[in-house]
Amino acid sequence: MSVLKVRNLSKNFGGINAVTDVSLDIEAGEIIGLIGPNGAGKTTFFNLLTGIYTPSSGEIAYNLNHKVTTKDLKPHKITHYGISRTFQNIRLFQNMSVMDNVLIGFHNGLKYGVASALFRLPSYFKSEKDTYEEASQLLDRFNLLDKKDELAKNLPYGDQRRLEIARALAAKPKLLLLDEPAAGMNPKETKELTELIHWIREAFELTIILIEHDMSLVMNICERIFVFDYGNLVANGTPNEIQQNEKVIKAYLGEEAAKC
Ligand code: ATP
Secondary structure (H helix, E strand, C coil): CEEEEEHHHEECCEEEEEEEEEEEEECCEEEEECCCCCCHHHHHHHHCCCCCCCCCCEEEEEEEECCEEEEHCCCHHHHCEEEECCCCCCCCCCEEEHHHHHHHHHHHHCCCCCHHHHHCHHHHHHHHHHHHHHHHHHHHHHHEEEEEEEEEHHCCCCHHHHHHHHHHHCCCCCCCEEECCCCCHHHHHHEEEEEEHHHHHHHHHEEHHHHECCCCHHHHCEEEEEECCCCCEEEEHHHHHHCCCHHHHHHHHHHHHHHC
């Protein structure tokens, strides 16, 4: 079943064609990689998918929690549609604890109403307790439970990246968009992240699209890869197909492909 259809999507900034006439389909449960040189249009594509940018032309259609098309796409409603994302420049509540960052992620899923929260009715306490328990389990799986009371800003970089993913998952998405999840990680952390992303897909039964420059992660984890260059989608295929694609090797992979 296709969860995302993109048709002839373009975005221009003044004279710059950041994304040009991109069409693609993504099936439920896939792990998809978006690769390409700096400035190829990958983040702009994510920003279009999440309603941050309005397309210059073209269509986006989701089939997740609801059927959603381009005109309905509003950034503040994304979580409601079943989409969560992380950012290239980590966006955490830096002065809040690790636990509070994840609890905020659960906010959309809480089941109590305003009255039970205001008057501290039993349903409020039950829901808060369940949420805390779920957040603890999530942090445990992300190796962050023993740091739950630390401020986010005091965590090492790799931990902050994992915390951002944990928070994104707390919203219970069906589609997870990860923008350079391995950026700044050392090889050991990247290997652990690779296993974690595999586990996330199985445990949460979701679809994942990731932008990544680390070719070992992309080639190990993605079932299909889309290659962007100057805003155009220049290739699409399995990691094997992409690694052997002459156009991609010339334009981008070069030495990176040989390392994997
Ligand atoms: P990187 O791998 O470096 O993150 P990218 O593939 O994500 O690059 P984008 O950030 O999407 O590339 O940028 C694509 C092009 O669009 C670039 O030329 C960039 O300068 C331009 N661009 C992106 N956002 C804007 C904006 N808000 N205003 C003007 N130009 C922009």
